[in-house]
Amino acid sequence: MSEAEDFASLERRGWADEDTAAAYARDFARAAAMAVPHLVSETKAGPGMHVIDLCCGHGIVAGGLIDAGATATGLDFSPAMLRIARSALPLADFVEGDAMATPFEDASFDAATMGFGMPHVPDPPAAMREARRILKPGGRFAYSVWHDTVRSAFTYVFDAIGVHGSPEIALPPGPGATDYADPARAFPAMEEAGFSDLRITEVDSRWVVTKPDAPIDFFIEGTVRGGALLRPQPPANEKAIRSAVAETVKANHGPSAPWDLPMPSVVVSGRAA
Ligand SMILES: C[S@@+](CC[C@H](N)C(=O)[O-])C[C@H]1O[C@@H](n2cnc3c(N)ncnc32)[C@H](O)[C@@H]1O
DSSP, X not given: OOTTOOHHHHHHHHHTOHHHHHHIIIIIHHHHGGGHHHHHHHTTOOTTOEEEEETOTXXXXXXXXXXXXXXXXXXXXXXXXXXXXXXXXXXXXXXXXXXXXXXXXXXXXXXEEEESOGGXXXXXXXXXXXXXXXXXXXXXXXXXEEOOOSXXXXXXXXXXXXXHSOTTXXXXXXXXXXXGGSHXXXXXXXXXXXXXXXXXXXXXXXXXXXXXXXXXXXXXXXXXXXXXXXXXSXXXXXXXXXXXXXXXXXXXXXXXXXXXXXXOEEEEEEEEO
């Protein structure tokens, strides 16, 4: 990452990387998959409905929508992610584009989903407004986002970076990774975007791992934000971060493998007015 790189270009460049896309789909998404049934049920997706899946990544949510009998269109700005999605789901339609300014007409879709995309767009309220614009009145929009609880693989990693990471390494300013998990922030933003009947559901998503520092690898290899904080760490800092995560995992979840780590998320949803 160059010093001058802003959040939007960090995200775009990062997700375009084939290895990051493949590692996200292989490892990180094991926890993301657990939110899919909730995204599908919160939008009431089913036969006869055409659903847009924003920030579709490797197609995990589109797959759930198709399994529920809906027709799915996925949109993502990463050609690497879209390649994986197209090969996994030949029945869905995938479009390259930006979730804050999609190429679709007003009121094109019966429902909309966004799996773990909200903290990646530079302006999450703009993405909510765009979802509202392309939804038919009455259609539901549901998005998932990681929950920042005191005891999760997410906090194990970011707490360890906070304590042992090099102070020289920082992310460009952008939305907080878990900002829109908090209903105090999410609901007013959704309301302002034109959604009512707001709901939030907690999802007990998890990673089962056989190495206590596996979450570090998941973040280094399969995420943009985590990768940008972890990849440039000097070896001594990376070693200390790994040890801290491994120790926390063993202290909280027992001394031996496998470790069943909480990686909780929430699904926020609303109805287009
Ligand atoms: C964390 S992944 C989520 C993938 C998948 N939806 C899931 O639930 O696992 C975030 C995805 O959002 C995409 N993305 C980030 N910012 C975007 C934007 N502004 N417009 C479209 N896609 C974006 C990335 O390319 C990546 O595929």
